[in-house]
Amino acid sequence: EEVAGEKCTKPDPVTDSLIGCMDPTTPCPPKPKVPVLDFTPESKVKRIRRPVHLLDREYQEKYKEAVAKMKALPASNPLSFTAQAAIHQAYCDHHYHYDPDKKNVDFDVHNSWLFAPWHRMYIYFYEKALGQLIGDDTFGLPFWNWDTPAGMVVPALFKDTFANPLYDRNRNPDHLDTVANLDFLNNNKSTPVAFNGPHDKAYEVAIYKNLATVHQQQLRGAGCARSFLGEKLCTDNISKQGQGSLESMAHTALHVWVGRQGGGTSCTGGVVDFKGDIKCANDMGFLGSAGRDPLFYSHHANVDRMWHIWSTKLGGEGFKDPEWLNTSFVFYDDVDNPHPVRIKFRDVIDTKNLGYTYDAEADKDLPWKDCQL
Numbered sequence: 001e002e003v004a005g006e007k008c009t010k011p012d013p014v015t016d017s018l019i020g021c022m023d024p025t026t027p028c029p030p031k032p033k034v035p036v037l038d039f040t041p042e043s044k045v046k047r048i049r050r051p052v053h054l055l056d057r058e059y060q061e062k063y064k065e066a067v068a069k070m071k072a073l074p075a076s077n078p079l080s081f082t083a084q085a086a087i088h089q090a091y092c093d094h095h096y097h098y099d100p101d102k103k104n105v106d107f108d109v110h111n112s113w114l115f116a117p118w119h120r121m122y123i124y125f126y127e128k129a130l131g132q133l134i135g136d137d138t139f140g141l142p143f144w145n146w147d148t149p150a151g152m153v154v155p156a157l158f159k160d161t162f163a164n165p166l167y168d169r170n171r172n173p174d175h176l177d178t179v180a181n182l183d184f185l186n187n188n189k190s191t192p193v194a195f196n197g198p199h200d201k202a203y204e205v206a207i208y209k210n211l212a213t214v215h216q217q218q219l220r221g222a223g224c225a226r227s228f229l230g231e232k233l234c235t236d237n238i239s240k241q242g243q244g245s246l247e248s249m250a251h252t253a254l255h256v257w258v259g260r261q262g263g264g265t266s267c268t269g270g271v272v273d274f275k276g277d278i279k280c281a282n283d284m285g286f287l288g289s290a291g292r293d294p295l296f297y298s299h300h301a302n303v304d305r306m307w308h309i310w311s312t313k314l315g316g317e318g319f320k321d322p323e324w325l326n327t328s329f330v331f332y333d334d335v336d337n338p339h340p341v342r343i344k345f346r347d348v349i350d351t352k353n354l355g356y357t358y359d360a361e362a363d364k365d366l367p368w369k370d371c372q373l
């Protein structure tokens with residue numbers, strides 16, 4: 001039974017989702033075998049997402065246990081770790097097309113106004129599944145707090161320790177104990193700076209530059225929905241890059257920063273893309289394989305938090321366009337009895353509807369707020 005990562009070349013009748021300006025023969029989500037239910041908002045906030053680097057021992061163990069259990073599920077379960085990674089791949093690695101006759105027109109949840117809400121939905125169901133696996137429905141997905149100095153490094157919890165389910169070997173070894181470069185795309189020549197080394201000039205500069213990058217992403221370059229969340233997606237502009245600053249800046253930089261680059265034919269465990277090209281196993285560094293690294297989900301929890309902060313603290317307002325608000329996708333819910341749920345963008349604008357929020361302590365003073373270059 002193939003539920004995720006299936007190559008779709010014909011429209012799936014189950015999905016009338018997506019947005020009006022696109023071809024109505026929309027792409028297909030994993031094909032449900034049972035009826036699709038409509039999402040119902042959660043009645044109370046019971047999950048708090050906390051910074052990974054500040055988790056206490058007990059919480060760390062819970063997170064590991066939950067991911068270990070998810071990894072142990074059979075791939076046929078759409079909430080298994082394997083299927084979760086495949087779902088992300090399906091939505092960005094040429095698996096879906098707008099129109100069966102136009103196979104060169106790929107559907108992608110990146111590069112447009114789909115980015116923030118789609119990923120919010122995706123990690124919401126991931127988080128719920130983790131909680132269910134450990135019998136704790138208050139489990140909040142910990143976030144990689146890369147916008148604060150103490151969090152600007154691959155979190156220690158994800159490192160290579162004995163049989164750590166949060167570890168992934170396809171990360172760049174040169175970037176593991178160095179200050180994460182949130183502007184890596186524009187500046188990938190400078191030598192990485194030791195994170196735990198003496199807090200010298202180079203360290204201070206690297207941290208300061210990161211704060212300025214987040215400031216640019218969240219404030220200076222984020223004045224309206226289009227600049228922050230991305231451009232409206234229409235069939236006539238899908239080849240254009242329509243990323244908002246939420247997607248194009250720290251988010252993408254850290255994907256590439258964490259991933260293992262290069263490798264050529266010698267790389268192992270590569271991903272074969274639809275053209276038959278082998279992409280090296282650099283998990284985070286390539287969208288098609290990014291979901292294979294457990295760090296991906298904590299990274300996206302912080303991306304999601306950046307959206308939450310923008311809309312709850314910085315005066316940002318999302319789109320009023322009904323095409324955006326009514327866009328829906330189908331995800332699976334319930335590890336024990338997986339069934340498809342249709343959820344709309346309008347359902348996820350306020351995280352309360354999804355029963356989670358972010359640790360208020362972590363948002364008290366946002367170190368990048370007044371920091372610009």
Ligand code: C2O
Pocket residue numbers: 088092110119251255287290300
């Ligand atoms: Cu779907 Cu960070 O990407």
